[in-house]
Amino acid sequence: MYNTNNKILKWYHLNKRDLPWRQTSDPYKIWLSEVMLQQTQVETVIPYYEKWLNKYPTVQSVALENIDNLLKIWEGLGYYSRCRNFHKATQDIMHNYHGVIPNQIELFKRLMGVGDYIAGAVMSIAFNQTHIALDGNHRRVVARVLGIKNQTHQNLKRIKTYLKKLVWEGNPGDINQALMDMGSTICRPSNVACDNCPFHLSCKAFQSGIPTAYPQKVAKKEIPTKKMVAALVFHEDTILISKRPLNGLLGGLWELPNIEIVNGEKPEELIETTLEDQYGFHINVGDKLGAINHTFTHFKMKVSLYNCKIKNDPLSRDKAKWVAFSDINQYAFSKANHKLFQLVELRND
Structure with a gap:
């Protein structure tokens, strides 16, 4: 996995997106970005992220604010429970962790609104800890590399095992962000750009000639x-x-x-x-x-x-x-x- 890890990091340093939360190692700012990015496009998040930090630069500033004012800043970003949970989590940090974001993943996951993905992302990016951050982009990239078609529980375990081996080779934060960028820019659900992928020679989905057939899409239910x-x-x-x-x-x-x-x-x-x-x-x-x-x-x-x-x-x-x-x-x-x-x-x- 060492050579694969190096190829991913080389690709990332040449192709990574210039995003404001990548200019910092502050766990508060990285955490905020991951909360805002849930189910929301990067281009939509950037102005909200910058406006929020201009007004609320620290955990304490959020914890002390009235929820009505926070919701007003969040207005238009959608999924408002994210804002309410973030507010409650910052208050928890002030009351129970002396205002310091916990750097142990199990403690961090106790905070309101912090699940496996956000916990893995923040711990790996802000604290350089060897945790995976598994979202739809990571899942799709690795499924194609391994030639996984069916989205079963057993295949999800295979994907997690592969990711864990990658982050254990070093630079876990960059590895997680690199796979995110690959899934967003070249290994998209459709319209792929396989020639620019570091997995180009080893990807089983690419070798099949129809990479977009991996993994099989789950049929969406018609909503009322x-x-x-x-x-x-x-x-x-x-x-x-x-x-x-x-x-x-x-x-x-x-x-x-x-x-x-x-x-x-x-x-x-x-x-x-x-x-x-x-x-x-x-x-x-x-x-x-x-x-x-x-x-x-x-x-x-x-x-x-x-x-x-x-x-x-x-x-x-x-x-x-x-x-x-x-x-x-x-x-x-x-x-x-x-x-x-x-x-x-x-x-x-």
């Missing part, structure tokens, strides 16, 4: 579509927004009141009855402002937005707030809600 209705509720010069519970999808974000249409209810009646039940006020439902489509990981949704006006004085609620439309940028909303706001802006143009 939910029909939703949202209300733009006016009271004088303000609109009603509510805050989602911290636990669950989009936890801690603000949103326009919305309801799922389950049994074919009329949108206008559903809005009236739901808002009366939740907030205790009566509204007039006006015209439909438009509809948006949005896709989450496990479902799609089509949301119709209705213009509404309150009839009576609103009651105060902890999780609801009346704000001027011009002030909505002070609060963290999901991308779906920003699409709804665009409908309002288009109507007002």
Whole structure:
């Protein structure tokens, strides 16, 4: 494996991507980058990473911050549980580890949101420890090298064993990052560039003549579509927004009141009855402002937005707030809600 390790490192030093988190050995910054990169493209992450570090340069600065302000910085990056978990993990570090990120993998994995991949990546890159970081890119590269087609538990063990041998030969952080770059730039799911690969002569998938057939793709399940209705509720010069519970999808974000249409209810009646039940006020439902489509990981949704006006004085609620439309940028909303706001802006143009 020594020669293979050297070939990978040589390729990496010639071809590695110039990324901001590769200019540091600070475990906090490396950890932050790995959290942000989960299920998110590198190009999307870079500006968020830089903006975050400008405001929160240390573990302590995150731990002491209000979650609402952190979610506002995270706004648009998606998968908001990552932000909430990162916040809780930094508080854990301040309370239980004297503000120092633990450099033992089992202790690090006890932190909220830290799984095998993030733990292996941070321990190998920041602390030069011989741990593998196994994600989809690593899995695909090694599966092709070994000629693995079927994604079985036994074959996953073979992939892990191969990776462990590689990192044990030295420079584990660079090896993990090199395999990540290979999977992102040359050993892609399709449109491969085998001629520029250090495994070129030994890769069984390449030798087969159809490298993209390895490993076999798992058929994706068709995801359901939910029909939703949202209300733009006016009271004088303000609109009603509510805050989602911290636990669950989009936890801690603000949103326009919305309801799922389950049994074919009329949108206008559903809005009236739901808002009366939740907030205790009566509204007039006006015209439909438009509809948006949005896709989450496990479902799609089509949301119709209705213009509404309150009839009576609103009651105060902890999780609801009346704000001027011009002030909505002070609060963290999901991308779906920003699409709804665009409908309002288009109507007002």
